[in-house]
Amino acid sequence: MRARMIELSWSGLRVSAIAMELDCSQKTVRCWLHRFNRSGLQGLDDLGGQGRRRRISEQERSRIIALVKTVPPGRLRWEPVGELWAFDESGPAEWTLDSLAAAAQAEGIEVGRSQVRRILLAEGVRWRRTRSWTRSKDPDFVPKGHGSSASTPTRPTVRQSSAPTSWGR
Numbered sequence: 001m002r003a004r005m006i007e008l009s010w011s012g013l014r015v016s017a018i019a020m021e022l023d024c025s026q027k028t029v030r031c032w033l034h035r036f037n038r039s040g041l042q043g044l045d046d047l048g049g050q051g052r053r054r055r056i057s058e059q060e061r062s063r064i065i066a067l068v069k070t071v072p073p074g075r076l077r078w079e080p081v082g083e084l085w086a087f088d089e090s091g092p093a094e095w096t097l098d099s100l101a102a103a104a105q106a107e108g109i110e111v112g113r114s115q116v117r118r119i120l121l122a123e124g125v126r127w128r129r130t131r132s133w134t135r136s137k138d139p140d141f142v143p144k145g146h147g148s149s150a151s152t153p154t155r156p157t158v159r160q161s162s163a164p165t166s167w168g169r
Helices: 002-010 015-022 026-044 058-068 097-106 113-123
Strands: none
Touching: 002 015, 002 026, 015 026, 058 097, 058 113, 097 113
């Protein structure tokens, strides 16, 4: 498109006609014509290096994403002899954004919780919510009823009426 702007300019078209032909603004056409006049064909190239540079490399991003697929160090596992053990009992049992950021920092990646979240969202990786011990995959599991005691009264629902009230008179 940039080269076409130069070609149309050389054929005698005015800036407004070039902009209409290429469906862009007159300001864009003027900008590229001035850059071409200043720098020749190299002026039509992208300048590169625009925008903020990433703070972590693509390899470090991949390592963070790979962490999600690993077993957290504090999760209990069964030994072959039938005993439970954890690789690191003080470590997290479930991956959270905080624990992922801490694990990445332990591997030498300078990253914060919010950046870990952005990386995972950009990659379409979902982290799991901590699963409570009260839920079970067992099909025979019967969850607890509504309340802990039948004597505990439920809160009445407050309904707002559209009619004005005269409180305090």
